[in-house]
Amino acid sequence: MDKKLEALRIEYKNTPIPDDLDFIVKKALKQKTKKNVNKMKRLIGIGAAALIFITGINASPNLANALSEVPIVGSLIKVLTFTEFKVDEETAKMEIKVPAITNMENKTLESTLNKKYLAESKKLYNDFMAEIEEVKKNGGGHLGVESGYDVKTDNDQILAVGRYVVSTVNSYSEYTYDTVDKKNELLIILPSLFKDDSYMNLINENIKEQMRLQMDRDPDKFYWLDDEMGFKTIAKDQSFYINDEGKLIIVFNKYEVAPGYMGVCEFTIPTDVISNALASKEYIK
Amino acid sequence: MKKEDVNELFVTCMNDHKEDFYRLAFSYVKNQEDALDIVQESIKKALISIEAIQKSGSIKSWFYKIVVRTSIDFLRKQKKITLVDDQTFEFLSHGKEDTYNDIDLYNALDELPILYKTVIILRFFEDLKLEEIAEIIDENINTVKTRLYRGLKLLRIIITEEELI
Numbered sequence: 001m002d003k004k005l006e007a008l009r010i011e012y013k014n015t016p017i018p019d020d021l022d023f024i025v026k027k028a029l030k031q032k033t034k035k036n037v038n039k040m041k042r043l044i045g046i047g048a049a050a051l052i053f054i055t056g057i058n059a060s061p062n063l064a065n066a067l068s069e070v071p072i073v074g075s076l077i078k079v080l081t082f083t084e085f086k087v088d089e090e091t092a093k094m095e096i097k098v099p100a101i102t103n104m105e106n107k108t109l110e111s112t113l114n115k116k117y118l119a120e121s122k123k124l125y126n127d128f129m130a131e132i133e134e135v136k137k138n139g140g141g142h143l144g145v146e147s148g149y150d151v152k153t154d155n156d157q158i159l160a161v162g163r164y165v166v167s168t169v170n171s172y173s174e175y176t177y178d179t180v181d182k183k184n185e186l187l188i189i190l191p192s193l194f195k196d197d198s199y200m201n202l203i204n205e206n207i208k209e210q211m212r213l214q215m216d217r218d219p220d221k222f223y224w225l226d227d228e229m230g231f232k233t234i235a236k237d238q239s240f241y242i243n244d245e246g247k248l249i250i251v252f253n254k255y256e257v258a259p260g261y262m263g264v265c266e267f268t269i270p271t272d273v274i275s276n277a278l279a280s281k282e283y284i285k
Numbered sequence: 286m287k288k289e290d291v292n293e294l295f296v297t298c299m300n301d302h303k304e305d306f307y308r309l310a311f312s313y314v315k316n317q318e319d320a321l322d323i324v325q326e327s328i329k330k331a332l333i334s335i336e337a338i339q340k341s342g343s344i345k346s347w348f349y350k351i352v353v354r355t356s357i358d359f360l361r362k363q364k365k366i367t368l369v370d371d372q373t374f375e376f377l378s379h380g381k382e383d384t385y386n387d388i389d390l391y392n393a394l395d396e397l398p399i400l401y402k403t404v405i406i407l408r409f410f411e412d413l414k415l416e417e418i419a420e421i422i423d424e425n426i427n428t429v430k431t432r433l434y435r436g437l438k439l440l441r442i443i444i445t446e447e448e449l450i
Contacts, residue, residue: 002442005409008394012410015308018317021324025303028328029296 079151079161082114085125092132096121097148099161106185113178113187117163121147124165152241157183158283160241173254175264177241181283190240193248193284197236199277203250204233206273211257223258223265231257246285247271291338295331298344305411306352312406313356314363315395323359327351343420346413350421353403360399393440401436404429408449 082100087093098121104110128145135143145167153160159180166173179188193199208231211223224230239251252258252265271284278284299306306327311320330351338344394402403422407413408429419426433449 002448004440004442005437008440009410012308012312012406015311016317017304017307018321020321021303021307024321024325025299025328028325029299029332031329031332 079149079159083118083121085121087128087132089132092128092143094125094128094143094145095147096124096145099149099163101159101161101180104185109180109185109187113180117149120163152177153179153244155244157181158242158244158246160243162241173264175239175251175253177239177251179241188242188283190237193279194274194277195279196277199274200234200236202274202277203269206269207231207234207250207267210267222262242283243268246283248274248284291335291344294344295335295338295348298348299328302345302348306348309349309352309406309411310356312402313360313399319359323352323355326359327355330355346417346420349407349411349413349417350423353421357399397436397439401432401439404432405436405440408433 079099079101081097083098085094085096085098098117100114100117101110124145124147128143132143145165147163147165149161149163151160152162159182160177161180162175162177164173164175180186181188191197191199208225211225211231214221215223215225234250239253241249241251243249248269248271250267250269252267254260254263256265258265274284275281303324307320307324310323310327311317314320314323327348331348338347394405397405404418407418407421408415413421415426415429418429422429424432430449
């Protein structure tokens with residue numbers, strides 16, 4: 001580059017940056033948040049102060065320090081909190097934790113899962129914000145959504161991440177699971193565990209048996225079973241995970257097979273019931 | 286693009302490049318307080334029209350555009366109110382001459398018409414692409430090139446074709 005131009009460039013780049021710049025930029029950016037709140041206040045007609053944090057690990061060192069990490073012995077694959085969405089108002093509370101899986105060799109699987117988690121959380125967040133407005137229009141009420149994840153199984157072979165959404169809007173709760181084969185870095189889906197579709201019947205019969213047994217033993221328990229709306233069959237891609245002992249766990253969301261008070265129902269399927277239909281004994285023992 | 290995403294991107298962009306934006310504003314107004322005002326004013330303007338952004342990649346050049354316009358607006362307004370007679374002007378503008386070695390060179394840039402100064406700063410100091418500059422000043426790429434050539438010629442700087450692009 002021309003010497004004169006270079007000198008001009010250096011001179012330009014050496015423009016002293018005042019200490020106030022940081023403060024002024026922050027202040028100016030904050031005005032938006034304030035304006036937003038006012039808008040929302042008008043929209044929803046409440047006096048609650050709303051704070052919306054959308055923070056990422058990279059943006060906030062505090063969060064990075066506080067992030068929950070699930071270390072795995074003998075493996076580098078980790079599940080950690082990638083982002084949190086938070087709304088904290090007088091009548092509306094929301095907390096969504098978005099998990100992220102890291103250190104997988106199979107980057108396609110890793111990013112597919114992580115993108116899915118993020119997309120689901122964003123949708124949840126948007127739905128919630130829409131719901132706030134809707135409820136406030138109709139006279140107000142309390143709202144709340146909590147979403148997060150827990151690691152159900154984490155051993156040498158299996159990583160099962162369960163994500164839950166609990167809502168006070170309609171006392172709805174939902175669990176979804178992803179079971180990952182850590183050795184081969186594959187996402188395990190229910191049909192892939194079995195040779196053919198016969199597993200559905202085997203599992204159905206076993207679950208019905210378990211339901212009856214539970215109801216006989218404990219009068220407080222109740223499943224919808226022998227009537228029209230009752231449990232007939234699991235879905236081909238029914239929610240499931242594999243627990244630490246290598247047992248298959250079938251999961252039903254609230255209201256799926258039982259009244260709301262029963263909550264989320266889990267059934268452990270004894271391995272001998274399905275052993276003939278299993279494609280391999282690698283995962284289910 | 287979703288509103289939250291744009292806001293988030295904008296905040297990140299501001300945090301990453303606030304110093305570049307400040308320097309650009311300073312290059313026009315030549316004093317710290319006014320430059321800070323311009324940064325603040327530009328952020329305000331940006332937040333009002335943030336919904337208009339379509340692509341995430343263009344946020345940075347979009348904000349450069351706002352800074353450039355805000356700065357030029359500011360200078361225009363200032364011209365109306367600061368009428369100084371020639372003698373005072375002469376006296377003030379040469380007050381610092383002895384403190385810097387290369388003041389003549391740097392002054393030369395400041396004495397360039399804003400038209401040329403803007404493109405030279407954006408191209409050679411802020412390292413923007415010709416297309417980005419075209420977008421910022423709302424002109425086509427050939428106009429940007431012409432202004433760069435003329436501006437450099439006025440500064441008596443000679444560079445090769447490759448360096449320009």
